[in-house]
Amino acid sequence: MTAQTLRFGIIGCGLMAREFASAIQRWAHLPDMDVRPQLVAVADTRPSCLCWFQENFADVRVAVSDYRDLLASSEVDTVYCALPHHLHASVYCDIIAAGKHLLGEKPFGIDLAANERILAALAGRPGVFARCSSEFPFYPGAYQIIRFLQEGRFGRIIEVEAGFWHSSDLDPNKPINWKRQAQFNGEYGCLGDLGMHVLHIPLRFGWMPATVAAVLSKIVTERPDATGRRVPCDTWDNAVLTCEVRTADQRFPLLLSTKRIAPGEMNTWFIKIHGTEFSAEFSTKQPRTLRTMTYRPGRPQSWEVLDLGYQSAYAAITGAIFEFGFPDSILQMLAAFCDELVHGEQMRQPFGCATPQETHQHHLVLTAALEAYRDGRVVNLA
Numbered sequence: 001m002t003a004q005t006l007r008f009g010i011i012g013c014g015l016m017a018r019e020f021a022s023a024i025q026r027w028a029h030l031p032d033m034d035v036r037p038q039l040v041a042v043a044d045t046r047p048s049c050l051c052w053f054q055e056n057f058a059d060v061r062v063a064v065s066d067y068r069d070l071l072a073s074s075e076v077d078t079v080y081c082a083l084p085h086h087l088h089a090s091v092y093c094d095i096i097a098a099g100k101h102l103l104g105e106k107p108f109g110i111d112l113a114a115n116e117r118i119l120a121a122l123a124g125r126p127g128v129f130a131r132c133s134s135e136f137p138f139y140p141g142a143y144q145i146i147r148f149l150q151e152g153r154f155g156r157i158i159e160v161e162a163g164f165w166h167s168s169d170l171d172p173n174k175p176i177n178w179k180r181q182a183q184f185n186g187e188y189g190c191l192g193d194l195g196m197h198v199l200h201i202p203l204r205f206g207w208m209p210a211t212v213a214a215v216l217s218k219i220v221t222e223r224p225d226a227t228g229r230r231v232p233c234d235t236w237d238n239a240v241l242t243c244e245v246r247t248a249d250q251r252f253p254l255l256l257s258t259k260r261i262a263p264g265e266m267n268t269w270f271i272k273i274h275g276t277e278f279s280a281e282f283s284t285k286q287p288r289t290l291r292t293m294t295y296r297p298g299r300p301q302s303w304e305v306l307d308l309g310y311q312s313a314y315a316a317i318t319g320a321i322f323e324f325g326f327p328d329s330i331l332q333m334l335a336a337f338c339d340e341l342v343h344g345e346q347m348r349q350p351f352g353c354a355t356p357q358e359t360h361q362h363h364l365v366l367t368a369a370l371e372a373y374r375d376g377r378v379v380n381l382a
Ligand SMILES: NC(=O)c1ccc[n+]([C@@H]2O[C@H](COP(=O)([O-])OP(=O)(O)OC[C@H]3O[C@@H](n4cnc5c(N)ncnc54)[C@H](O)[C@@H]3O)[C@@H](O)[C@H]2O)c1
Pocket: 011, 012, 013, 014, 015, 016, 017, 043, 044, 045, 046, 049, 065, 067, 081, 082, 083, 084, 085, 087, 105, 106, 107, 133, 134, 135, 192, 193
């Protein structure tokens, strides 16, 4: 099959950029794709960050410290941008103005105003395709829950809970970085880091909260800098949101939690959907396990546990019995991005990356959470 090539540039060559580039390198893993990403350009203000890309990617022809030089290159069609949050609005707007397609990292703007700047730039360039990174729905267990939702299996929704929990910040001596400083990470703190991940599936199914109540916690307020001096760590560590979703025919609680300090949790993303006819739960903590319960009147209520294999959104060479992991979720997300960019609504499977409109809805929720906690009240978004 002759595949259409999408020539990618990466701006911001840190942790996520390497993960993303590695997914491009593994493209042969997906045998049926008619589109193929190719990494041709990288940009980072720290030249040392570029070496790994230059050494490992033969097609990288542009390696620059000023991202505007990458944007000026006619070799680049599409940009994956993984920068600290305070740079999202200005750089994403420059990418869009350059007419390049964009896979941006969350939160897609440091705050609501920044997000609205990005959306305004997109409105002015309708030919630019833009999506926001969110890979966890591509885990087989999460993807199966999406299928259940598409099939309308749940009956009336009783409650939905989604969370993303980390624990390494429990260590008070973990050095400070930009993600722990509000000037770079934003006032949202943990909500900006993890909120899009927990909201992607609920928003896709129309569950925009009508009300938001929140409890936010700052637990470790100082951390050592590179010299060992303790400096302020002024971002929210944990956030617990109680929302109500109101659709045309039902109301139900949507419980969201984003935590940097959840003891023992390495990188736990989960979703639980309970309904009157069917319920399903998945957590990356047990990535092979999908729990479901079908309600049968008069019969005992009993959860079933399914051992998942590698049932991915896009067919892969991996044997169906083997385990799926984080790098696989990035690969599947990249496939969804490329597929939707090239085929639009005719993409091969129906679940795409988070849309700019969904990032805006998530900013409305996050901003409401800050307001709700600050004022000690429930914020109405309906
Ligand atoms: N999807 C996910 O699971 C996930 C996980 C972690 C982080 N993220 C997101 O990815 C983004 C980046 O996070 P990260 O963990 O990769 O951060 P990082 O600190 O590892 O990398 C950021 C890179 O940007 C570079 N940089 C800074 N200013 C620059 C500029 N003006 N021009 C070019 N390069 C510049 C830095 O030198 C660094 O290499 C953030 O939006 C973050 O929220 C997403």
